[in-house]
Each structure stands twice: as structure tokens, then as C-alpha cells.
Amino acid sequence: GNSVTQMEGPVTLSEEAFLTINCTYTATGYPSLFWYVQYPGEGLQLLLKATKADDKGSNKGFEATYRKETTSFHLEKGSVQVSDSAVYFCALRSAAGNKLTFGGGTRVLVKP
Amino acid sequence: DTAVSQTPKYLVTQMGNDKSIKCEQNLGHDTMYWYKQDSKKFLKIMFSYNNKELIINETVPNRFSPKSPDKAHLNLHINSLELGDSAVYFCASSPTGTGNTGELFFGEGSRLTVL
Numbered sequence: 001g002n003s004v005t006q007m008e009g010p011v012t013l014s015e016e017a018f019l020t021i022n023c024t025y026t027a028t029g030y031p032s033l034f035w036y037v038q039y040p041g042e043g044l045q046l047l048l049k050a051t052k053a054d055d056k057g058s059n060k061g062f063e064a065t066y067r068k069e070t071t072s073f074h075l076e077k078g079s080v081q082v083s084d085s086a087v088y089f090c091a092l093r094s095a096a097g098n099k100l101t102f103g104g105g106t107r108v109l110v111k112p
Numbered sequence: 113d114t115a116v117s118q119t120p121k122y123l124v125t126q127m128g129n130d131k132s133i134k135c136e137q138n139l140g141h142d143t144m145y146w147y148k149q150d151s152k153k154f155l156k157i158m159f160s161y162n163n164k165e166l167i168i169n170e171t172v173p174n175r176f177s178p179k180s181p182d183k184a185h186l187n188l189h190i191n192s193l194e195l196g197d198s199a200v201y202f203c204a205s206s207p208t209g210t211g212n213t214g215e216l217f218f219g220e221g222s223r224l225t226v227l
Contacts, residue, residue, distance in 0.1 A: 049214065051213075101157075107153070
């Protein structure tokens with residue numbers, strides 16, 4: 001079946017540091033890939049997505065590139081802010097399916 | 113103008129009780145979901161309905177029974193609550209057909225604590 005593996009947190013950074021959260025997946029066919037973010041006390045919201053190989057999703061300074069050869073979708077941001085403190089979820093949706101499979105989430109804490 | 117709304121936001125109850133969580137979306141989506149998030153933030157799908165019809169039913173105890181009176185509502189009823197049911201339950205919705213980009217729209221969650 002489909003699965004998503006992402007690095008365990010928490011990840012603690014100083015403001016303006018570079019952030020990388022690794023995400024790899026297992027799926028048949030050509031899934032769509034997503035990053036969701038959950039701010040404290042809130043529901044998940046879509047951060048970015050990519051629907052085919054070599055696509056790059058970007059939003060709010062975050063980027064992730066769909067790498068089919070390494071089955072990865074790593075999330076990066078060049079300069080984090082305190083407001084980026086949240087839990088980040090990598091997810092996939094298979095071409096044939098209609099549900100999202102989530103990774104375990106990575107908590108990021110950015111300190112001033 | 114909340115898109116996906118859940119009630120209650122917090123629920124504290126005793127073992128053995130029966131409780132319900134309600135969800136409503138005003139996005140005009142055809143598909144709705146229930147996800148369970150445990151204390152380690154792990155998210156797992158429980159159910160999905162498309163236009164009031166059950167389409168996903170993961171391995172969930174029979175004590176959990178979803179009900180969709182119409183495509184804008186998906187409620188979750190839990191019988192005989194157990195300690196392990198303590199979690200945050202998220203409702204979500206998505207469009208189908210050509211409008212389906214794979215994105216889910218989540219509610220703010222309902223934190224259930226079973227004592």
C-alpha cells in the first residue's frame with residue numbers, strides 16, 4: 001500500500017536559519033504529493049503541492065520538488081521565521097485513489 | 113464564513129459514554145472525511161463519504177458510526193468510549209470530478225478526552 005515517511009522532530013532552529021524536512025514515499029503509479037502545515041490549535045492547511053515528476057511546488061517561501069527517481073518530496077525554506085513554527089505533514093494521493101495518506105508529521109520550532 | 117466547521121471543539125467524557133461530533137462544510141464539496149490524530153500527531157483516515165455514500169471505511173471499530181444526512185454534513189458517533197479513543201478528530205472535505213486537485217480542506221479539529 002501507499003506510505004509516507006518523514007523525518008521525526010522536533011526540529012529546533014533559530015530565526016533566519018535554513019529548514020529542510022525530508023519526505024520519502026512508496027506508491028504505485030504516479031501519485032500527487034502535498035505538504036500540509038498545522039499551526040498550533042488549528043486544522044491542517046495546504047502549503048504546497050506537485051502533481052507530476054520534476055514539478056516544484058512553492059508557497060510562502062517554502063519549496064519542494066517531486067523527485068520520482070528518489071521517491072522524495074523534501075520541503076525547504078531558506079530563512080525561517082518564528083511564525084513558521086508548526087507541524088508539517090507530507091502526504092500523497094495516488095492516481096487511482098481519493099484519500100490522502102499522511103506522514104507522521106514533523107514539529108518545527110523557530111526561536112527568535 | 114467558516115468553510116469546514118466542527119462541533120464541539122473540546123469534549124471531555126467518561127469511559128463507556130456515547131458521544132457525537134458534528135461537521136458541516138459550506139464549500140459545495142461532494143466528498144467528506146474523518147481523520148483521527150493521535151497524541152504523536154499521526155493522522156489516519158477513518159471514513160470518507162461521497163454525496164452521502166460511504167466510500168472509505170478503514171479498519172475502525174464498529175463503535176464508530178459515521179452518518180451523512182446530506183453532502184454538506186458528516187457526523188461521527190462513538191459508542192462505548194474507551195481511553196484509546198482520546199485524540200483530535202478532524203473533518204475534511206474535497207471536491208470531486210474536474211474540481212478535484214487532491215487538496216483537502218480541514219476543520220479545526222475536535223479534541224476528545226476520555227477519562
